[in-house]
Amino acid sequence: MTVQIIEKERIGEYKIIPAEIDNTTALYGKLRSAQRLGNEFKSKTTIVFQTEDGPKRVETTVWSLTEQYVQIKNGVLIPLKSIIKVDF
DSSP states (O other), X not given: OOOEEOOGGGGGGSOBOOOXXXXXXXXXXXXXXXXXXXXXXXXXXXXXXXXXXXXXXXXXXXOEEOSSXXXXXXXXXXXXGGEEEEEO
């Protein structure tokens, strides 16, 4: 799978759609850890998510997490059901 790397400021240019497989349950714990890393250590997380134009990868700080979304800088929300992979 080829994943295009984009700047977090460009996420709004893409229509985010659900991933083929909903990984919400499997990735929730990892996203909670990413939120802690972002808030306490200003550490960045790599998030791969699905768009109409194919998967995109962004390196960013996770500010908050709800049951449906992860929030990054500038109030940008990425639906959990669209996230394919999380690394830090």
